Amino acid sequence: xxxxxxxxxxxxxxxxxxxxxxxxxxxxxxxxxxxxxxxxxxxxxxxxxxxxxxxxxxxxxxxxxxxxxxxxxxxxxxxxxxxxxxxxxxxxxxxxxxxxxxxxxxxxxxxxxxxxxxxxxxxxxxxxxxxxxxxxxxxxxxxxxxxxxxxxxxxxxxxxxxxxxxxxxxxxxxxxxxxxxxxxxxxxxxxxxxxxxxxxxxxxxxxxxxxxxxxxxxxxxxxxxxxxxxxxxxxxxxxxxxxxxxxxxxxxxxxxxxxxxxxxxxxxxxxxxxxxxxxxxxxxxxxxxxxxxxxxxxxxxxxxxxxxxxxxxxxxxxxxxxxxxxxxxxxxxxxxxxxxxxxxxxxxxxxxxxxxxxxx
Amino acid sequence: xxxxxxxxxxxxxxxxxxxxxxxxxxxxxxxxxxxxxxxxxxxxxxxxxxxxxxxxxxxxxxxxxxxxxxxxxxxxxxxxxxxxxxxxxxxxxxxxxxxxxxxxxxxxxxxxxxxxxxxxxxxxxxxxxxxxxxxxxxxxxxxxxxxxxxxxxxxxxxxxxxxxxxxxxxxxxxxxxxxxxxxxxxxxxxxxxxxxxxxxxxxxxxxxxxxxxxxxxxxxxxxxxxxxxxxxxxxxxxxxxxxxxxxxxxxxxxxxxxxxxxxxxxxxxxxxxxxxxxxxxxxxxxxxxxxxxxxxxxxxxxxxxxxxxxxxxxxxxxxxxxxxxxxxxxxxxxxxxxxxxxxxxxxxxxxxxxxxxxxx
Numbered sequence: 001x002x003x004x005x006x007x008x009x010x011x012x013x014x015x016x017x018x019x020x021x022x023x024x025x026x027x028x029x030x031x032x033x034x035x036x037x038x039x040x041x042x043x044x045x046x047x048x049x050x051x052x053x054x055x056x057x058x059x060x061x062x063x064x065x066x067x068x069x070x071x072x073x074x075x076x077x078x079x080x081x082x083x084x085x086x087x088x089x090x091x092x093x094x095x096x097x098x099x100x101x102x103x104x105x106x107x108x109x110x111x112x113x114x115x116x117x118x119x120x121x122x123x124x125x126x127x128x129x130x131x132x133x134x135x136x137x138x139x140x141x142x143x144x145x146x147x148x149x150x151x152x153x154x155x156x157x158x159x160x161x162x163x164x165x166x167x168x169x170x171x172x173x174x175x176x177x178x179x180x181x182x183x184x185x186x187x188x189x190x191x192x193x194x195x196x197x198x199x200x201x202x203x204x205x206x207x208x209x210x211x212x213x214x215x216x217x218x219x220x221x222x223x224x225x226x227x228x229x230x231x232x233x234x235x236x237x238x239x240x241x242x243x244x245x246x247x248x249x250x251x252x253x254x255x256x257x258x259x260x261x262x263x264x265x266x267x268x269x270x271x272x273x274x275x276x277x278x279x280x281x282x283x284x285x286x287x288x289x290x291x292x293x294x295x296x297x298x299x300x301x302x303x304x305x306x307x308x309x310x311x312x313x314x315x316x317x318x319x320x321x322x323x324x325x326x327x328x329x330x331x332x333x334x335x336x337x338x339x340x341x342x343x344x345x346x347x348x349x350x351x352x353x354x355x356x357x358x359x360x
Numbered sequence: 361x362x363x364x365x366x367x368x369x370x371x372x373x374x375x376x377x378x379x380x381x382x383x384x385x386x387x388x389x390x391x392x393x394x395x396x397x398x399x400x401x402x403x404x405x406x407x408x409x410x411x412x413x414x415x416x417x418x419x420x421x422x423x424x425x426x427x428x429x430x431x432x433x434x435x436x437x438x439x440x441x442x443x444x445x446x447x448x449x450x451x452x453x454x455x456x457x458x459x460x461x462x463x464x465x466x467x468x469x470x471x472x473x474x475x476x477x478x479x480x481x482x483x484x485x486x487x488x489x490x491x492x493x494x495x496x497x498x499x500x501x502x503x504x505x506x507x508x509x510x511x512x513x514x515x516x517x518x519x520x521x522x523x524x525x526x527x528x529x530x531x532x533x534x535x536x537x538x539x540x541x542x543x544x545x546x547x548x549x550x551x552x553x554x555x556x557x558x559x560x561x562x563x564x565x566x567x568x569x570x571x572x573x574x575x576x577x578x579x580x581x582x583x584x585x586x587x588x589x590x591x592x593x594x595x596x597x598x599x600x601x602x603x604x605x606x607x608x609x610x611x612x613x614x615x616x617x618x619x620x621x622x623x624x625x626x627x628x629x630x631x632x633x634x635x636x637x638x639x640x641x642x643x644x645x646x647x648x649x650x651x652x653x654x655x656x657x658x659x660x661x662x663x664x665x666x667x668x669x670x671x672x673x674x675x676x677x678x679x680x681x682x683x684x685x686x687x688x689x690x691x692x693x694x695x696x697x698x699x700x701x702x703x704x705x706x707x708x709x710x711x712x713x714x715x716x717x718x719x720x
Contacts, residue, residue, distance in 0.1 A: 145619055155552050158560050192515050192604040200518050200601065225608030229616030241560065242605050244552040245598075248585030249606045253613035256589030259505055260648055261621070264641035271641040278634030281624035288620055 012042045013329040015109050015322060016101035019049035020076045020094040022113025022311045024318060026050075027057055029113065032318030033068070034061035039319070040326050043067070046101050048094040050074050073097055077118045079311070086118030087125055095119060099126045102304035109305035109325040111296075113318060116308055120156060120299060127302040130334070132341040135160070136301035137168045138240070138308070139175050141294045141324075142250065144231030150176045150185075151228070151236045154297060155244040162205035165189065165237055169210055170340045171300040172235035173217040178331030179324060182234055184218050190238035190246065191222035198222060206237075212349030215340055225249075254289050292317030296324035300337070305329065372402045373689040375469050375682060376461035379409035380436045380454040382473025382671045384678060386410075387417055389473065392678030393428070394421035399679070400686050403427070406461050408454040410434050433457055437478045439671070446478030447485055455479060459486045462664035469665035469685040471656075473678060476668055480516060480659060487662040490694070492701040495520070496661035497528045498600070498668070499535050501654045501684075502610065504591030510536045510545075511588070511596045514657060515604035522565035525549065525597055529570055530700045531660040532595035533577040538691030539684060542594055544578050550598035550606065551582035558582060562599075572709030575700055585609075614649050652677030656684035660697070665689065 015036075019029045026049060033045055044067040047054050051072035058065040075093040077086050090096040095118065098110040103126045112119050120138070129136055139152035150172045157164065169187050176185035189207055191199040196207070199222070210219040220233050225246055228236060238246065265275040275282070287293060291310060295317035299306040305328055309321035375396075379389045386409060393405055404427040407414050411432035418425040435453040437446050450456040455478065458470040463486050472479050480498070489496055499512035510532045517524065529547050536545035549567055551559040556567070559582070570579040580593050585606055588596060598606065625635040635642070647653065651670060655677035659666040665688055669681035 143616075145616055158552065190605060192518065192601055192608075225605045225610075226612035226615070228609055229612040238605075241552055242602055245550065245585045245602050246605050246609045248552075249588055249609040250585075250613045252586035252589040253610045254617055255586070256503075256505055257614055257617040257645075257649065260645050261642075264645045265638060267641045267644070271638045274634040274636070274638030274641075276634070277637065278625060278631045281627045281631040281634075282621075284627070285617075285620050285624045289617065 016098040016107035018112035035319040036322040037063040083121035108329040113309035133301040140297040146231030153240040157240040160239040165206035174336040185234035188223035214347035296321030376458040376467035378472035395679040396682040397423040443481035468689040473669035493661040500657040506591030513600040517600040520599035525566035534696040545594035548583035574707040656681030
C-alpha cells in the first residue's frame with residue numbers, strides 16, 4: 001500500500017520519463033513531454049537519461065525545462081536485452097531508474113518506449129502486485145466505430161484462471177472510468193460465442209463471478225471477436241494470449257484493408273482523381289485508426305503505474321501515452337481498483353467451483 | 361479406413377448436399393449447385409431434402425437435374441437446435457442424411473449451410489476421426505494481401521495439446537496443397553511473438569515436433585496476429601479458441617474499416633464525387649474481402665469430408681463452398697493426410713516432453 005498511498009493525495013501529477021526508449025530517440029521523447037506539459041500545466045517530469053543530452057534538448061523545450069528534474073544515467077536497456085538480463089543489470093538504466101522513481105514515491109507513473117519484456121519484468125520486480133491482485137495485466141485503448149474500448153490483458157499472462165479474469169475486469173473498468181470518463185463501463189469477456197456455455201471453464205467461471213458482483217460496471221456477458229470493433233462494450237477482458245492475438249489481428253487487418261484501398265486508388269486515372277477529391281476524409285479515417293492516437297499500454301495491478309509507449313510511436317503518440325499516464329494518476333486509478341476489489345470480496349457471489357476441482 | 365477408401369478411386373466426385381440449411385433457402389442452395397455443376401462437369405449430387413420442392417427447383421436448374429439423385433426427407437435441423445438434440449433426433453434430417461451418404465460411401469463429401477454445432481457433432485459421431493487424428497479441426501481460407509491462407513482450427517477445439525497442433529499442421533498443409541495447389545506450403549503456428557520461447561508449452565512443443573518433421577511443407581516457426589493478413593505463410597495453425605478470435609476479429613476489423621470508409625465518403629459533396637469516381641476500384645476491394653469469395657469451412661480429420669457453408673452466404677458463396685468440397689475430393693485430401701501422418705510418425709523427431717510431464 002505504501003507506494004500507492006502518495007497517489008491518493010496527488011493534485012500535481014509527476015511522471016518519471018525514460019527518455020532513452022523506443023525508435024524515436026531522446027529528442028522526440030522530450031518534444032512529446034513538451035507537448036504534454038502544454039496540455040497539462042500541473043504535470044511535472046523526472047527525466048531519466050544522460051544529463052548533458054537532456055540539458056541540450058531542454059533548451060528547445062521551454063515549458064518542460066520549467067517543470068523537469070533531471071536524473072542522470074548513461075545506462076540503457078537495449079531492445080535486444082532479455083527480461084532476465086534487464087533484471088540483473090537494468091536497475092541503474094534510464095528505464096530501471098524511472099521505475100525506481102515510482103517505487104520511491106518520487107513519481108506517480110513511469111513512462112517508457114523501451115523494451116516491453118524488460119519493462120514488465122523490472123516493473124513487476126520493483127513495484128510488486130497490489131494487494132488482491134494475483135497478476136498484473138497490460139491494458140490499452142482500441143478504436144471502434146463509436147468510442148474507444150479498453151482491452152486487457154494484451155500479453156502479460158499467456159494463461160489465466162477465473163480469478164485473474166475477474167481482477168482484469170475490475171482493473172479495466174477502473175481504467176475506463178478514469179480515462180474514458182464513464183460512470184458504469186460496460187464490461188464483457190472475449191469468447192468464441194455469446195451463449196452461456198461457450199468457451200473455457202475459466203471464462204465461464206469468471207462470468208459467473210462477474211454476473212453476481214457488486215462493482216461499478218455493467219457486466220454484458222460475452223463478446224465475440226467480430227464485435228470488438230463495434231464499440232458496444234467499453235471494456236473487453238481476456239487472457240494475454242487471446243488479447244494479443246486479437247489486438248495484432250485487428251492491427252494487421254486494418255493494414256490489409258488500407259493497403260488494398262491504396263492499391264484500389266492507384267488502379268486508374270479515374271480512381272486517382274477520386275482519391276484526390278476524397279483525400280481529406282480519408283485522412284480523417286487514417287487518423288481515426290492511427291495507432292499513435294491510441295498509444296500508451298498500461299501495466300495495471302502494480303503498486304504504482306507503468307505506461308509503455310509503442311516503440312514505433314511518433315512525437316504525438318508519445319505525448320498521448322504521457323496523457324494516458326496523466327489521466328490515470330489524476331483519476332486515482334490505483335485507489336479505485338483497491339476499493340473495487342475490497343467491495344467485490346465483501347459481496348463475493350459464491351465460491352468458484354473449478355477452484356475446488358482443479359485445486360488451482 | 362473403409363469410409364476413406366472409395367475417395368482414393370474418385371474420378372467423378374459426388375457431393376451430398378443438404379438443401380435445407382442456412383438463411384438462403386432451398387432455391388438458392390440449388391441455384392448454387394447448378395453453378396457448381398457448370399464449373400465442374402464431372403461433379404454429381406445427392407440432394408437431401410423434401411422431394412417435391414427439390415423437383416420443382418430442378419426444373420429451373422437443368423444441369424443439376426441431369427446429375428442429381430434426390431434423397432427425400434421432410435425433417436430439418438433448426439438453427440436453434442443444440443448439438444445434443446441434433447445427435448438424438450437429427451439422423452433422419454437433411455443434414456444427418458447428407459452425412460450418412462458420406463458414411464455409406466455414396467458421396468465423398470457432405471455440404472451444409474446449417475447449424476455449425478449440430479453439423480460438427482453429427483459428423484464426428486457418424487464419421488469418427490481418421491486413424492492418427494485425435495481431434496478434427498475446422499479449416500477455412502482467409503484473404504491476405506497476396507494469396508489466400510488456410511487457417512485452422514477455427515473453433516472445433518477450445519483447448520489443444522502439441523500433438524493436436526501437429527495434426528492440424530499436417531491437415532492444413534494437405535488442404536493448401538489440394539485447394540491452393542502449392543507443392544510445399546509454408547506452415548506457421550499462431551503465437552504472441554516470433555522468438556522460440558514465446559507462447560504456451562503446447563505451442564513450443566508443437567514447434568519442436570514440426571521443426572524436425574519429414575513432411576511436404578516448410579515450417580516457418582511462429583506468426584503473429586498482425587502478420588496473418590500479409591500472406592507470407594500459407595497455413596496458420598492454432599487452437600480453436602485463438603483461431604476463432606483471430607478470424608472474427610479480422611472480420612470485425614474489416615467491417616470497422618469499411619464502415620468508417622463509407623462514413624468518410626459521405627462527409628461532403630467532394631468526397632461523394634470522389635466515391636463515384638473510385639467506385640469500380642472500391643467494388644474490387646470489397647470483392648477481395650467478401651466472405652462469400654472465401655466461403656466453405658472444412659471439417660478435417662474425419663473419415664469423410666464435411667464442408668460448412670456460412671449461414672449468411674449468398675448463391676455464389678454456396679457455390680464456392682461446393683467448389684472447396686470438389687477440390688478436396690478430387691485432390692484426395694484424406695489420403696494425403698493419412699500418408700503424411702504415417703510419414704511423420706515413421707520419422708518422428710523425439711518424444712514430446714510435456715506429454716510425460718502432464719500425462720496428457
